[in-house]
Amino acid sequence: MSEEVLASAHQALHNSALTTAEGMGLGELLVKIPIGIAATLVLSFLCRKIFPRFTKRSKTNFDDFVLIALADSIIPFGIVVVLILTQKELGLPINVERAYDTALRIVGTIVLIRFVNRVGARFLAGVARRSGAEDLEHLLQSLLPLLRAVIWGIGTLVLLQSLGVKMTVIWGLLSAGGIGIGLALKEPAQELFAYLMILLDKPFTVGQFISVGSTSATVERIGVRSTHLRSLRGEQVVMSNSTLTGSTILNFAEMVQRRMIYSIGVTYDTTVDQMKAIPTMIQTIIDSQEHSTFNRCHFTEFADSSLNFELVYYIDTRDFTVALNDQQAINLAIMDAFARAGIEFAFPSQTLYLEGDSLTGKAS
Numbered sequence: 134m135s136e137e138v139l140a141s142a143h144q145a146l147h148n149s150a151l152t153t154a155e156g157m158g159l160g161e162l163l164v165k166i167p168i169g170i171a172a173t174l175v176l177s178f179l180c181r182k183i184f185p186r187f188t189k190r191s192k193t194n195f196d197d198f199v200l201i202a203l204a205d206s207i208i209p210f211g212i213v214v215v216l217i218l219t220q221k222e223l224g225l226p227i228n229v230e231r232a233y234d235t236a237l238r239i240v241g242t243i244v245l246i247r248f249v250n251r252v253g254a255r256f257l258a259g260v261a262r263r264s265g266a267e268d269l270e271h272l273l274q275s276l277l278p279l280l281r282a283v284i285w286g287i288g289t290l291v292l293l294q295s296l297g298v299k300m301t302v303i304w305g306l307l308s309a310g311g312i313g314i315g316l317a318l319k320e321p322a323q324e325l326f327a328y329l330m331i332l333l334d335k336p337f338t339v340g341q342f343i344s345v346g347s348t349s350a351t352v353e354r355i356g357v358r359s360t361h362l363r364s365l366r367g368e369q370v371v372m373s374n375s376t377l378t379g380s381t382i383l384n385f386a387e388m389v390q391r392r393m394i395y396s397i398g399v400t401y402d403t404t405v406d407q408m409k410a411i412p413t414m415i416q417t418i419i420d421s422q423e424h425s426t427f428n429r430c431h432f433t434e435f436a437d438s439s440l441n442f443e444l445v446y447y448i449d450t451r452d453f454t455v456a457l458n459d460q461q462a463i464n465l466a467i468m469d470a471f472a473r474a475g476i477e478f479a480f481p482s483q484t485l486y487l488e489g490d491s492l493t494g495k496a497s
Contacts, residue, residue: 173211180204198255206248213241235296246288250281324358327374331355336377341386342453345377391448391456392428397467398439398479407476408432411442414474418466419446422459439479 181204188196217237254277261270332355337343342351343362350362350370360377362370399411412430419427426447434441446463448456471478 170211170215173208173215176211177204177207180207193259195255195259199252202248202251202255206244210241210244213237213244217241238292238295242288242292246285249288250284253280253284324374327378328355328357330378331360331374336382337384337386341384343385344383345372345380348372385453386451388451389449391450392445393448393456393460394443394445396433397442397444398436399442399471400477400479401438401440403440403476407474408440410474411476414470415442415444415467418470419463421466422462424448424450424455425459425463436479438481 180200184200185197188200217234257273257277257280258270261273331337337352339352339355342349344350348362348364348370350364352360353363353369354361356374359371359373362372364370397415399408411432415430416427419425426449428445428447430442430444432440433443448459450456468478
């Protein structure tokens, strides 16, 4: 009889403890849920109403966009966090609790990925717009689906790893697939990176005249894979972007002035007084031109058939035609001045002295 009384008393105490624990769990649940919901709503209100007052003072609207995206994501993400924190107080069976936890993790991952994709796309679009390159904007629009897919892939892998899924096989498959894709897309990827280098570093832009190796042409279009040039003869030259970035590029559009340097040879019959007068004569001719500035003119060499002067002057224009017009006017004026002064230009010649004539001082 006493044993039955003790057993019933023990059972009553156990039931009372369970009832107390359930009551405490229910009480904590009723406290945590309202607090979590209130905190979520407060954060959403701050992001929508309070913080924008400070971000409006900035020069860009990117921070305003981030706040809007954050406000849109706070409520679903906050609900997920509240449900995760109150998971133990629900007292769910193990199988149900595991499914419940998995579902919450999936929803939270989706919210985060969508937020990252939204903010990242807006950031990249702003960078492309500020660069002023329409090709870069078009390229970004083409690559955005791929970039979003990459973010979704990374988020999925992180989710699977957090759920305890064995990633050895998955990583092996991804590694093998990555190697195959990398080998298949080696050349397109190389051209793409070269295209990005051209857009960001800007060694040249559309409309500029450049020289690459033996090719001198005007840039017509910069594409993702190749750049189209128009040569001086009129034909179109298509060069791969990797060839351009790997070569030495002479950009004449960025040239402030042109340095002209060449030699002028006069005959050995030129007198010393005439030789002394040549530098001053040439300086006067160059200074009379609108775009030309004299630098120097010196008698530099006793050549085989001429007395050589080195002439240097600058033309303050990037227009190739104007520079040639000035150079032509200077050359014609030098010829005219030399003709009036009796100075003759030298040309390749050779004087032969025969043995019999050398005794009488005669040359043939």
